[in-house]
Amino acid sequence: MTGRFDYSGPPLNPDDMSPDPITEFTVWFAGASEAGLPQPNAMSLATADGDRPSVRTVLLKDFDRTGFVFFTNYESQKGRELSANPRAALSFTWLEIHRQIRIEGMVAELEEQESDEYYASRPRGAQLAAGISRQSAVISDRAMLESAFAAAEEKFAGDDIPRPDHWGGYRLRPELVEFWQGRPDRLHDRIRYRWDYSDWVKERLSP
Numbered sequence: 001m002t003g004r005f006d007y008s009g010p011p012l013n014p015d016d017m018s019p020d021p022i023t024e025f026t027v028w029f030a031g032a033s034e035a036g037l038p039q040p041n042a043m044s045l046a047t048a049d050g051d052r053p054s055v056r057t058v059l060l061k062d063f064d065r066t067g068f069v070f071f072t073n074y075e076s077q078k079g080r081e082l083s084a085n086p087r088a089a090l091s092f093t094w095l096e097i098h099r100q101i102r103i104e105g106m107v108a109e110l111e112e113q114e115s116d117e118y119y120a121s122r123p124r125g126a127q128l129a130a131g132i133s134r135q136s137a138v139i140s141d142r143a144m145l146e147s148a149f150a151a152a153e154e155k156f157a158g159d160d161i162p163r164p165d166h167w168g169g170y171r172l173r174p175e176l177v178e179f180w181q182g183r184p185d186r187l188h189d190r191i192r193y194r195w196d197y198s199d200w201v202k203e204r205l206s207p
Contacts, residue, residue: 007182009098012189014202021177021193021200022065028101028179029063032094044091045070047081054081060092061118067171068103069110071118073135075166082107088172098182105175115168120160127161128152178205 018024032040041060046053054077062069068090073079082088090103109115119127132148139145152161174195181189190205 005095006184007098007186007188008184009181009189011183012179012181012191014191014204017179017191017202019200019202020065021174021179022063024179024193025063025101025177028099029092032092032097032099035094035097037094037096040092040094042092043068043070044093045078046089046091047078047085048087049081049084054078060090061169067105067173069169069171071115071167071169073130073133073167074109076135079135082170090172095182100180102178102180103172103174103176105173107170107172110169110171112168116163118169119163119167124161127163128156130167131161131164183207 018027029040039059042057043060044055045058046055048054056078058070058072058078060068061071074083086107088105088107090101092101094100119130122130128149132152133145176192176194178190178192183189186207188207190207192203192205194201194203
């Protein structure tokens with residue numbers, strides 16, 4: 001058992017929060033960055049097939065009013081699950097500043113041009129790794145992975161590395177965004193934005 005942790009964040013007043021959750025997210029994300037948190041763009045991504053849910057950490061690479069963008073192998077477990085069930089959830093957890101944001105919505109692949117542009121901006125090693133990794137597949141040992149990486153280095157020596165068809169981006173379009181602020185005595189503040197097909201509805205939840 002771990003020790004008890006007390007939260008002491010400032011209160012959340014819905015009237016002081018933006019009517020738009022993306023605007024509010026921008027403020028919170030900037031606050032996490034200014035607090036010096038390591039990789040504040042790290043987020044948990046939860047997906048599910050028809051049998052069981054799964055969760056892992058990925059990096060947020062962009063966001064705007066159209067949604068939250070991340071990149072991965074389309075043939076990975078999360079890629080297969082998103083193909084079968086395009087509903088997913090994200091969670092940003094910044095315990096150092098007593099905050100968390102949950103996001104739920106539908107996920108769709110990015111246009112090829114968007115994936116191409118981001119792929120071209122990646123370090124060369126990351127490009128090579130994306131091409132040779134059969135993400136989530138069982139492999140015999142690490143030596144096989146390193147051998148495939150070395151072969152790819154030799155193959156593309158001096159040339160641009162094309163984006164593999166099995167790798168690219170997704171955008172989660174939010175339908176629900178919840179802002180959580182840790183408060184004393186576990187009386188946390190929870191403010192949820194819920195899309196009702198015409199506008200965002202803002203409501204307070206019991207902790």
